[in-house]
Amino acid sequence: MTRYAGNVAAIRDLVRDQEVHRDVYVSEEVFQLEMEHMFPNSWVYVGHDSQVPNPGDYFGTTIGTQPILLVRHTDGTVKVLHNRCPHKGTRITSETCGNAGKFFRCPYHAWSFRTDGSLLAIPLKKGYENTGFEQSHAASGMAPVRHVRNYRGFVFAKINNGGLDFEEFFGESLSSFDNMIDRSPVGQLKVAGGVLRYMHNCNWKMLVENQTDTCHPMVAHESSAGTVVEVWKKAPPGTKKPMAVEIIAPFMSPYEFFENMGIRIWDNGHGHTGVHHSIHSDYSAVPGYFDKMKAAYGEERAKAILGENRHNTVYFPNIMIKGPIQLLRHFKPIAANKTLVESWTFQLVDAPDMLLERTLMYNRLINAPTSIVGHDDLEMYERAQEGLHSNGNEWVNLQRLYSPDEAGQTNVAVNGTSEWPMRHQFRAWTKFMTMGM
Amino acid sequence: MSMVTEAQVKNAIPTDQELIDFLVREARLIDQQRFDEWLDLYADDAFYWMPLEWNQTDPRLTCSLMYEDKLLLSIRVERLKGARTFSQKPKSRCHHVLQTPQVDSRDPAANNYVTWTPMHYIETRMDEQTLYAAWATHHLSVENGRLKIKLKRVDLINCDAAFGNIQLFM
């Protein structure tokens, strides 16, 4: 049954000012339209260029559900290619990452391609003479994703020709990337520590929304963070607070804490929690780090960089970064009710190892399939995914602190428990979903 | 009711059989959800390590699925008892199938015994049943006539796969 394909009005009707229809989470048709329209119309995160340091290095990922490759070309630039052989469709690489050498070679019939995707050679080439092969799609090789932008190491790509250009799409939100990168004394990040992968039986948007949902931690995480606080109370007085307690305990901060920390709204679905302070504000100083930052940037600027405590910055549609802890979460859609979550960690180049150690501990304690905090969240997403099948109510309420004049506003800081970011993500959702439809 | 009880190690130097009995008992305590008794098998400075990477050597600057000291383990055990531990309503259950543990090394002078136990671990919750295959490496020592775990390392055969929730202990 098709209800939404080509029907802009029906898609618009799914998103009201203060509520959204359940079909945005449960309908397979809506999911397919997201893959056909919304993801290809958006600038989607591909990977970090430190994952492909040398010519021929590649990394396989997805834009929506389309397989793509991030590759370092022989000339040193980074390309994004559709990971599909132009002959019969075979996925070119078997491993997620590796080195192709000077060219890719399809494992099926050995067509080969330069690392920018262009066709290099075909065995038994004569068989294509006088067939008009030069005019075929296949002759142009592996199709490149046309719009690619490397922003200080972070690579984004847009599949469709329409839509917004990179600057228009991200605007001021890039300041969160800047802050994360500037935390390195040499202004450089490197993917490090390994990627945590976590399978969620729920819609990808539930995860994205949750990144700015500050009304849930003290409720859903009472079991994990609450237990940490209780167990820690029994430690003998004067015991040094372990890094793990510093990391988990702030999830139990009261409503007031989250109300006061603030949320910032930018254009196109982007925004961040933690305008003034956040759950990352009170980590112990790492010996030697500030001195390095001061030497690199001067005291005032170093303080300003480290004084930012942005909690979660959401880049619509499907990543979130945490500057103070150098972590990026990628919410990869698989089906309406299935999402792969990858949590990537970064090393601040030329900073003490202890920072990476803390980043990895955070990732392990919060984002792992073996993490108790992660269990709390996934349980809620999966219950929501099931509950939405109830016909008792077809609408999801996103009304908290709604104001009728909010739609056109950008770069505003509001109460930290507002559901404005979610409403704003859905405004962007409608925009990129219907663009060019 | 017959419950498995802890046997003292008869001498300061445990026999292979005593090491094996201890490992079998550890698995049973988990399966029977006797988590307080289970936790008590761990030395105060013990670690429970589940690598994320095949043949991982570094738990500090490479991410792990779990790398937990006794404080974190006791938090997990307390959490499982919590009235608002929603991911454990209803509770998970688990089941270990161990191969006979092998004693890989014994060093009485250093009070260190290393064992290797291939196993299948099954965790269930509601209608879902998930099978994990793993090798457990234990570093054991004798403290006051009792065997204690200094390090338990669980290497999953598919350590780098994308899992759903793994809620109990392997």
Ligand code: FES
């Ligand atoms: S499918 Fe790739 S060469 Fe034939």
Ligand SMILES: [Fe+2]
């Ligand atoms: Fe959460």
